[in-house]
Amino acid sequence: MIEQLSWKVGGQQGEGIDSTGEIFAMALNRLGYYLYSYRHFSSRIKGGHTNNKIRVSTYQTRAVSDDLDILIAFDQETIDVNLHELRDGGVVIGDAKFNPVIPEGSNARLFAVPFTELATELGTSLMKNMVAIGATSAVLGLAPESYQEVVEEIFSRKGAKVVEKNMEAIKKGSEYFQGIAGKIDGFQLNEADGRKRMFMIGNDAIALGFLAGGVRFMPAYPITPASEIMEYLIKKLPKFGGTVIQTEDEIAACTMAIGANYAGVRTITSSAGPGLSLMMESIGLSGMTEVPLVVVDTQRGGPSTGLPTKQEQSDLMAMIYGTHGEIPKVVMAPSTAEEAFYDAVESLNIAEEYQCPVILLTDLQLSLGKQSVEPLDYSRVEIRRGTLDLNAQLPDSDDKDGYFKRYQVTENGVSPRVVPGMKNGIHHVTGVEHDEYGKPSEVATNRQKQMDKRLSKLKSLKFDTPVVKNAPHEEADILLVGFNSTRGVIEEAMPRLEEQGIKVNHAHIRLLHPFPATEFKELADRAKKIVVVENNATGQLASIIKLNTGNHEKISSILKYDGNPFLPSEVTAKAKELV
Amino acid sequence: MATFKDFRNSIKPNWCPGCGDFSVQAAIQRAAANAGLTPENLAVVSGIGCSGRISGYIKSYGFHGIHGRSLPIAQGVKMANRDLTVIASGGDGDGFAIGMGHTVHAIRRNIDVTYIVMDNQIYGLTKGQTSPRSDVGFKTKSTPEGSVESSIGIMELALTAGATFVAQSFSTDLKDLVAIIEAGISHKGFSLINVFSPCVTYNKVNTYDWFKEHLVALDSIEGYDPQNRSLAMTTLMEHKGLVKGIIYQDKEKPSYQDLAHGYSKDALALQDLNLGEDTFKQLAAEFM
Numbered sequence: 001m002i003e004q005l006s007w008k009v010g011g012q013q014g015e016g017i018d019s020t021g022e023i024f025a026m027a028l029n030r031l032g033y034y035l036y037s038y039r040h041f042s043s044r045i046k047g048g049h050t051n052n053k054i055r056v057s058t059y060q061t062r063a064v065s066d067d068l069d070i071l072i073a074f075d076q077e078t079i080d081v082n083l084h085e086l087r088d089g090g091v092v093i094g095d096a097k098f099n100p101v102i103p104e105g106s107n108a109r110l111f112a113v114p115f116t117e118l119a120t121e122l123g124t125s126l127m128k129n130m131v132a133i134g135a136t137s138a139v140l141g142l143a144p145e146s147y148q149e150v151v152e153e154i155f156s157r158k159g160a161k162v163v164e165k166n167m168e169a170i171k172k173g174s175e176y177f178q179g180i181a182g183k184i185d186g187f188q189l190n191e192a193d194g195r196k197r198m199f200m201i202g203n204d205a206i207a208l209g210f211l212a213g214g215v216r217f218m219p220a221y222p223i224t225p226a227s228e229i230m231e232y233l234i235k236k237l238p239k240f241g242g243t244v245i246q247t248e249d250e251i252a253a254c255t256m257a258i259g260a261n262y263a264g265v266r267t268i269t270s271s272a273g274p275g276l277s278l279m280m281e282s283i284g285l286s287g288m289t290e291v292p293l294v295v296v297d298t299q300r301g302g303p304s305t306g307l308p309t310k311q312e313q314s315d316l317m318a319m320i321y322g323t324h325g326e327i328p329k330v331v332m333a334p335s336t337a338e339e340a341f342y343d344a345v346e347s348l349n350i351a352e353e354y355q356c357p358v359i360l361l362t363d364l365q366l367s368l369g370k371q372s373v374e375p376l377d378y379s380r381v382e383i384r385r386g387t388l389d390l391n392a393q394l395p396d397s398d399d400k401d402g403y404f405k406r407y408q409v410t411e412n413g414v415s416p417r418v419v420p421g422m423k424n425g426i427h428h429v430t431g432v433e434h435d436e437y438g439k440p441s442e443v444a445t446n447r448q449k450q451m452d453k454r455l456s457k458l459k460s461l462k463f464d465t466p467v468v469k470n471a472p473h474e475e476a477d478i479l480l481v482g483f484n485s486t487r488g489v490i491e492e493a494m495p496r497l498e499e500q501g502i503k504v505n506h507a508h509i510r511l512l513h514p515f516p517a518t519e520f521k522e523l524a525d526r527a528k529k530i531v532v533v534e535n536n537a538t539g540q541l542a543s544i545i546k547l548n549t550g551n552h553e554k555i556s557s558i559l560k561y562d563g564n565p566f567l568p569s570e571v572t573a574k575a576k577e578l579v
Numbered sequence: 580m581a582t583f584k585d586f587r588n589s590i591k592p593n594w595c596p597g598c599g600d601f602s603v604q605a606a607i608q609r610a611a612a613n614a615g616l617t618p619e620n621l622a623v624v625s626g627i628g629c630s631g632r633i634s635g636y637i638k639s640y641g642f643h644g645i646h647g648r649s650l651p652i653a654q655g656v657k658m659a660n661r662d663l664t665v666i667a668s669g670g671d672g673d674g675f676a677i678g679m680g681h682t683v684h685a686i687r688r689n690i691d692v693t694y695i696v697m698d699n700q701i702y703g704l705t706k707g708q709t710s711p712r713s714d715v716g717f718k719t720k721s722t723p724e725g726s727v728e729s730s731i732g733i734m735e736l737a738l739t740a741g742a743t744f745v746a747q748s749f750s751t752d753l754k755d756l757v758a759i760i761e762a763g764i765s766h767k768g769f770s771l772i773n774v775f776s777p778c779v780t781y782n783k784v785n786t787y788d789w790f791k792e793h794l795v796a797l798d799s800i801e802g803y804d805p806q807n808r809s810l811a812m813t814t815l816m817e818h819k820g821l822v823k824g825i826i827y828q829d830k831e832k833p834s835y836q837d838l839a840h841g842y843s844k845d846a847l848a849l850q851d852l853n854l855g856e857d858t859f860k861q862l863a864a865e866f867m
Binding site for chain 1: 588589590618619620622624632634635638639640641642643644645648650651652653654655656658659660662663680681683684688839840841842843845846847848849850852853854856859860862863866867
């Protein structure tokens with residue numbers, strides 16, 4: 001019996017590869033296994049190789065596994081492209097239709113199962129995916145009935161007959177496989193804990209977090225890998241009186257969000273690198289006018305159009321330093337789907353409490369990778385709107401025009417906030433430097449006061465767990481550092497390095513800006529070496545750490561920018577070299 | 580009842596003496612009073628350029644944004660609080676060059692915003708360059724040999740983009756301009772009002788006198804019907820766009836807010852933000 005295995009299904013894009021993986025994973029989720037999936041796909045609708053790699057385990061993992069136990073192939077290309085990942089004695093099940101072959105000398109165990117033919121016999125070749133799932137369950141030693149609940153949910157809309165046919169396809173696949181292969185040892189998972197967990201991509205978690213956190217409007221422009229946030233809110237917001245507008249571009253999305261936040265509705269937008277580049281001027285407007293704004297950046301391969309469907313973490317510098325001039329800005333980086341949910345809620349609070357733009361940064365692996373999430377706790381969802389009180393009765397102003405001191409200089413830099421419609425709240429808002437009433441002013445002393453006011457706001461920023469620390473060693477040989485989705489791979493490399501006698505601590509940065517220098521320094525001081533693991537070519541996080549904490553001589557990098565997520569074995573090997 | 584004086588503040592505009600924008604500002608203030616608005620329920624959103632400063636010169640909630648983006652900001656304000664009257668405003672460079680993408684989409688989206696463009700066919704604040712509304716042959720700092728690009732027929736373009744309210748006016752015709760802005764404010768949907776507002780400093784061709792000579796009042800054309808879209812188009816083409824009055828209005832088409840599925844009938848900004856535990860649990864269960 002084993003604790004974890006990796007399963008991959010591959011074929012041509014548009015062939016139902018995603019749904020095959022989805023049904024397989026959902027059924028195992030119901031049994032209480034932990035799941036972590038990563039999809040390989042291209043920027044096209046039909047055709048081209050695609051695959052979905054799903055890791056099943058009895059413990060929480062958030063890394064793509066080094067190897068593969070079972071490969072389901074709907075075409076020969078899937079075998080050719082993925083066979084190198086297969087572990088010794090791994091299983092390949094290909095559709096008999098294309099006469100699957102493996103190279104001579106490979107010790108993979110190949111089985112041809114007539115996915116298409118068996119499905120066609122049952123009425124439609126579309127069910128070939130279900131036959132493949134059936135064959136998989138035979139390898140795993142799972143009863144076809146394990147899929148009943150999920151199949152019913154997915155197909156009940158189409159009638160009981162369709163449910164029945166699909167279950168029959170699973171059974172046929174299972175029986176056929178057992179007939180040709182019997183029982184294969186080494187693929188049976190220990191029983192799971194049976195606990196109910198959510199199974200969601202990071203973008204789902206963010207979208208749900210926004211909804212729970214009070215977002216009621218979203219202007220946005222579609223882009224990979226951010227669109228799921230928009231799609232979820234398109235479905236849900238109308239149930240709560242809100243709506244999504246698909247704008248003409250990202251500039252409109254961001255400025256419309258600013259307009260709506262200014263008028264008092266919690267409004268967000270989401271995009272990826274190319275969209276964020278277009279939004280930079282507007283983000284500066286939010287900083288200058290102190291209108292709260294939350295923008296999600298789901299990082300993908302850059303620069304320019306780059307690798308639009310691939311993993312990368314190269315927007316870091318642009319998000320921290322982007323926009324001309326100097327503004328207060330917060331950059332948050334959740335590392336799991338669970339954190340992404342709570343961080344989405346908190347980003348809204350921070351934006352309103354500090355009246356500034358907040359970037360909620362993710363990466364493709366976190367945004368699109370589907371993972372098990374412990375049930376989310378609604379009692380942790382808190383809505384804090386800072387100095388805004390929509391029901392406030394404002395006193396008459398002493399200004400000659402009756403204007404409200406929207407940009408009043410205060411001790412912590414945060415000014416009282418009002419929204420249009422409030423009596424005695426009238427003020428001016430402008431991206432031009434302005435006085436306490438918002439009226440344009442070029443007076444030098446005023447300029448300095450307003451700059452200091454804006455830039456001082458984040459000095460009082462309260463942020464829960466800016467650095468996730470797993471630091472068992474008082475004195476470590478190596479401190480592994482990452483942000484966003486590399487958390488899982490670092491967590492998995494840690495015990496492997498420990499086994500080799502290397503003392504490892506781990507710091508995962510959740511607040512990238514303002515950088516939590518004090519929290520980080522404490523860990524840095526306790527390590528002989530600092531190794532920063534990041535999916536980019538220039539070591540952006542390493543630079544940020546040097547800038548904020550020094551430690552230049554101790555810092556080195558493990559970088560990967562070929563479009564693929566890190567594997568635990570890669571981080572382990574490279575970290576070992578650097579000790 | 581608020582009067583036009585309630586929409587005034589003490590800030591002195593930085594426009595040149597004789598600029599058409601003074602009259603547009605006065606017209607907005609009068610129209611707002613005539614429409615029965617109060618300063619706190621009016622939001623004026625403007626872009627960048629000489630005319631973009633207008634949101635600071637009217638006593639109301641005012642938002643002076645970034646170049647070319649007054650319309651998305653204004654649409655955001657209106658979506659957040661449909662009880663507000665929202666006016667977007669700016670120049671022809673702001674709306675028809677850098678912001679043209681937003682203009683076309685705001686027109687077809689039809690959110691209830693009144694967009695008033697101060698059209699002087701030149702870039703003023705940057706000291707005299709060509710604009711998308713400049714005529715062919717127009718000599719400016721950026722076109723010393725005369726512009727070779729065509730001028731955008733903005734009223735015709737609005738009609739083809741699905742506009743529900745298209746009007747044009749002249750800054751000196753204060754009474755007509757006030758009436759048109761009032762009509763735009765009460766129109767349910769997006770209203771585009773292009774106002775010829777001469778630049779006395781940089782445009783020596785399209786002057787007050789030039790407009791007086793060339794503009795044709797639509798109410799002087801016999802049988803003109805602003806509800807007839809094809810007549811509006813042919814009339815514009817016959818007069819090279821140099822007409823004034825309400826060119827076209829579709830009084831039947833509902834605004835975006837009335838068509839958006841599920842969108843609240845009450846101001847979104849005033850809604851309770853809490854989902855409640857039960858609703859949240861139902862939403863979370865969809866991922867189980």
